[in-house]
Amino acid sequence: MRRELIVFLVILAVVLIVGLGGRSLILNFAVNQIKGMFPGYDVSIGSADIRNTDMLAISDIVVKKDDAIRYRIKSVEINFSPFSLFTKVIPKVAVKDARLKFNSPDKNLKDLIEYPVAKPGKGFIARSVVISNLMVSVDTADWQLSAGVNGNITAGKEMTYKAEIELGYFDLAFLAKGLNVAEKVELSGRLKGSLSLGGQNLKVTYIKGDFVIYPDPSNVEGKLVIKDGEFLKKLAENTKQPLSVIEEGFKNYNFTRGTLRISRDAESILFHILLDGAKGERDLTVALHGF
Incomplete structure (x- = not known):
């Protein structure tokens, strides 16, 4: 009985070490990914911390280029499991209170949109992405609109999605x-x-x-x-x-x-x-x- 207890405690210690170390690695990876996905942009991050045993949070993200493009995200919350570091799978990512602004009356919208560039190498895969209270503002030569978006995307064998859009x-x-x-x-x-x-x-x-x-x-x-x-x-x-x-x-x-x-x-x-x-x-x- 004593030997079984020792084995159990050793396994528990390994899981805790992996979990605690993995959280820091995942957090550092996420911060570095965000900063590296927007070459040529000014990127700032207000804070990045570990909220609880299975959640990381990156807050007050601002991505901008001149006065034409500005992305502001209040919070990105990353849920993970103790084995996410090995499987490279993150169960859920929640993006909350984001603001996307495109302001350039002399340019077309397609000329302003630049998609994030992922760093080379194997990264993490998010099984679910939830977007809450996303506001989009566009004032360009070919589009003028203001809209709010809520939705989610789930990836598995098939990708499913749903969205609610409120057009101001x-x-x-x-x-x-x-x-x-x-x-x-x-x-x-x-x-x-x-x-x-x-x-x-x-x-x-x-x-x-x-x-x-x-x-x-x-x-x-x-x-x-x-x-x-x-x-x-x-x-x-x-x-x-x-x-x-x-x-x-x-x-x-x-x-x-x-x-x-x-x-x-x-x-x-x-x-x-x-x-x-x-x-x-x-x-x-x-x-x-x-x-």
Whole structure:
């Protein structure tokens, strides 16, 4: 009995040593990874400490480049097991109260976004990433929006994800430009509302969005002009109306209010748009296939 007790105590001591030493190694690794993932940026970390036996916390992370790009993260919490150092697997990472800001009115958003660069070599794999209270602010030549995001990603044999997005405002004047359809559609106004979505790997398994459309604060009315002849022709066929009526209806349509609802139908994502103005209502449904 005494020998079994000694063996148990030795094993317990080894686990404690590995756990305590592993925590410091994982913490140092995480701090070094964050600092090295943004070459050319100013990176500062307020504090990094061990919260309890299975959690590390890195707080007040600021990543910035000039005044154009700024990432601010209040806290990154890393849950781990005593064997994470050997398996290179971290059960959960929680990112809390992050702020992403892109401010450069003379540049496009795609020219500002630079993805983090992982250091070479075998790192740790997070099985679950949870994002809480992420705020995104964009003011560039092609996009203007403000949004809040909550969500999570789980990695295993299949990657699953879900997200809740609260759109504070989105300037529709930039939508056609951002989607490279400015020659086909002219649009002005703003959009706000909420979107829920989830999926597996690259497939969107569910999506639901409810938004209101309203004029820009500097204008009494918003505007929708559809210049795509093929789209107008298909719309005339679907509604069984003369093409001339459809063309006139979207030649120069001003609206005072509207709604956008997003849903899923089989392998398509549906965008149902309803606008109301002095010339009456306009009701459109656009389907994106292959989802």
